[in-house]
Amino acid sequence: MARLAVVLLLVVATALVLRWRRPAWYWMTFGVALAALRVLVRYASVMDACGLTVPPSRWRLALSRMTDRPAPEPRAPRILRLRPTRTGLVLRLKLRPGQDAFDVSAATDRLRHSFGMYGVTAREIRSGVVELRMTGYDVLKRVQMPAKIDRAPMRIPVALREDGSVHYRDYRTVPHGLTLGATESGKSVYQRNLVAGLAAQDVALVGIDCKQGVELFPLARRFSALASDQDTALELLEALVSHMESVYQLVREQQRISVDVPDAEIAADIWDLAEDLRPPPVVVLVDEVAELALFASKEEEKRRDRIITALVRLAQLGRAAGIYLEICGQRFGSELGKGITMLRAQLTGRTAHRVNDETSANMAFGDISPDAVLAAIQIPADAPGVAVAGDSTGGWSRIRAPHTSLRAAVNLCNKYADRTPYVPALAPFRPAVASSASGALTLNKASTATA
Ligand SMILES: Nc1ncnc2c1ncn2[C@@H]1O[C@H](COP(=O)(O)OP(=O)(O)OP(=O)(O)O)[C@@H](O)[C@H]1O
């Protein structure tokens, strides 16, 4: 008897310690079973308390009157499925006549604490069927990507969403992206995750890092082109524009359409070409975009205008040529001068890390969703990497990228260095890298600048 008590005590103590120190492990060992039990036991009363039941139908009332039975109870949505996941539970409900998905999503906060879960989100799967995704603990506190991720070309699993699902950066559906955030909010780490994900794919990476290259130059071995100042950036962007034009020529040759069809009206893109003809897609990563838009003199202003024009052209026409922009900055508004809002309108994939004021958040989400603006302002300063990201359905969710260290990203880039495709137009900007025996990188920046 005493031994049983000791074992029980040990189990409870282990559970408590796990729950405190390792919520993910706690969830997998004890949490999931307890939570599933709790949800099933409390289901009817919680739904009733949250106003998610419908009164019994007329024929049931009549039947009970005829058979002299007590009046039937109000009915909650029927549970179609309860599925445990790595981070929580997924409950699929069939709504009763007269209920709608909005009722359920309006009640998610009440459901959350009634079921003792950390977070609950609701979404409609099809007419009358709603999925409640519940998380058992704060999955964004310590981001762990699931082991099983569906991989597809140009679709990078870059972060974890609040509801435990994976957030993808899919270049084929959302070609251009804008990432905003105050300093130290995690923009560069997010971008680093993208590079780490793209490194293993057949894609040319182009980096413009006006912070003297501190973020992207360590990853140079996987990059086809790098620029660390405005002058090189301008040459690089103009080379990209001419690369884009030559890709259009190639697509047009394959289509055999006459030459006077304007580029933008060509429906086909590089993905329609045969694989052996297809030029590699190019992802252009720009860190600290404001640096490209600032100028001090007339001379610099001219350069600035040419840079912005090239960026706008790439954003407008790049997609079909397989050129994708990924732009990062602290602010990206009209105060940076002409052309900026036009460029911003082309950048569909918005992500906002912590921002200091509403206007910065508005630059990302003002024209999309006021809720998302509010959520971006509320990101706490002690959680770098947490961001609000728009998704393909027009909604948004809170995400956080895993904390990939620069070392880990460098190792990945070195591992896949041989995947760096040869793009003739970008060859002059290819960083010259000499690797020493220890694997450390030395960089010959002069050769990139003078190219
Ligand atoms: N996803 C994350 N998880 C945990 N920590 C993170 C995450 N992202 C960033 N951090 C921490 O925040 C620090 C700042 O991140 P980062 O350098 O990406 O900020 P930034 O927005 O690029 O800042 P700046 O505008 O100054 O370049 C990092 O050194 C890292 O320690």
Ligand SMILES: [Mg+2]
């Ligand atoms: Mg940065």
